[in-house]
Amino acid sequence: MISVRVPATSANLGPAFDAVGLALSLGTRISLDISPEPVVEVHGEGARMIPQGPEHPAYRAARFVAEMADEAELHFHLVQHNDIPPSRGLGGSAAALVGGAVAANDLLGRALAAPDLLNLVCELDGHPDNAAPALLGGLVIGTLTPEGIKSVRLEPEGLRAAVAVPDFTVSTTAARRALPEKVPHRDAVFNVGRSGLLLGALATGEYHLLRVAMQDRLHQPYRAHLIPGLEEVIEAALEAGAYGASLSGSGPTIIAFVPEEVAVRVASAMRAAFGKRGVEARAWALEVDLAGARVEPPGEVGSPVLEPVP
Structure with missing residues (x-):
């Protein structure tokens, strides 16, 4: 089973509407393996609000990657351990989508090159302001064009x-x-x-x-x-x-x-x-999370849950 940690993101930062997103050190973990039939499990923050079937954003993204890798008949067992409050403006759906795409791509021998994976997750999410920083980490300024996403990544220091x-x-x-x-x-x-x-x-x-x-x-x-x-x-x-x-x-x-x-x-x-x-x-x-989506070594425990400040 492949496990991917993906950061939360903040977009629409002030005046930069639908163009800028920042990766944050709060995240979700998507684990994926090939299965005879679709299986989706969700644990953690807001589990009851997250789809627990093939309509789960991570599962949908994994299926898109499988189709692009000429493995359209594959099904997956997907497990999400979530720390991102859903429906709160912290990019939870985009993080899950990115996690599913990265996990499936790694599981299938990295069939998609990095630029293709970036274009895929941004197109699936509809815009790059959450999906791009979730994948790449840091601060990402991007826009979708007919030729794919055009973006710049920054690493703000001391922020x-x-x-x-x-x-x-x-x-x-x-x-x-x-x-x-x-x-x-x-x-x-x-x-x-x-x-x-x-x-x-x-x-x-x-x-x-x-x-x-x-x-x-x-x-x-x-x-x-x-x-x-x-x-x-x-x-x-x-x-x-x-x-x-x-x-x-x-x-x-x-x-x-x-x-x-x-x-x-x-x-x-x-x-x-x-x-x-x-x-x-x-x-x-x-x-600020600079790593973006990363595959965790087998058996590694995910990042500890961050406790809210008093």
């Missing part, structure tokens, strides 16, 4: 992330429906300028610019009604010493970029701000 995860979900469908068909030109210009500043700050280490660079007018204002406490939690993160903060994905998780020495303090402040709005939340102080 940590604090995330606050409330105890309710926001469906991707509802989050997308909240967005308008058209936006004012001035708001588009606002986001374009800050997207450039965001990437420049992350590439150069000038993290003090993130307070401005993570401001957004294209999706957070339209989704705020879905997330009680959004503005208060972001403000609490900034007051506690965060460089900048924004929604993670379509929410409801909120992510803050922080110096290492204040990561726990910021995470606790974000959780407390949710509490003031009557919302229970968990919070983590996380590292």
Whole structure:
């Protein structure tokens, strides 16, 4: 059985809508073997919310890889041990999808080259902002083109992330429906300028610019009604010493970029701000995951579950 560890991801970072994703040190583990019939087991965080049949995203990805390797008749036994809160804007589905694809590719003798595997997982997920960093690790800026994904990978140094995860979900469908068909030109210009500043700050280490660079007018204002406490939690993160903060994905998780020495303090402040709005939340102080999806040696125990900060 092949076992693959895949990181959680945060996308839609402030103004960089559907273009930028960051891998985080919270993850899921997908184990895969050939089986006479489809078998899917899910354990851990949110197991009841994750499909436990062939519609599981990791299983679907494994089947796509098998078909591309001319092994369309194969079935799999898939086991997921999950630490990523599902439907919270932390890329859980993309992580599972990537894990299934990587595990199947390794199981079948690495039939797909790395660029083909990257294109496959991004196409299956629909966009690269979660799937690409889940596969590659680090911070990935990417876009899908007719010729495949075009991307740049960065490794931000000395940066940590604090995330606050409330105890309710926001469906991707509802989050997308909240967005308008058209936006004012001035708001588009606002986001374009800050997207450039965001990437420049992350590439150069000038993290003090993130307070401005993570401001957004294209999706957070339209989704705020879905997330009680959004503005208060972001403000609490900034007051506690965060460089900048924004929604993670379509929410409801909120992510803050922080110096290492204040990561726990910021995470606790974000959780407390949710509490003031009557919302229970968990919070983590996380590292940027630079490894991405990796095959674990046989018998190796997966990464320990990270405990939320108090």
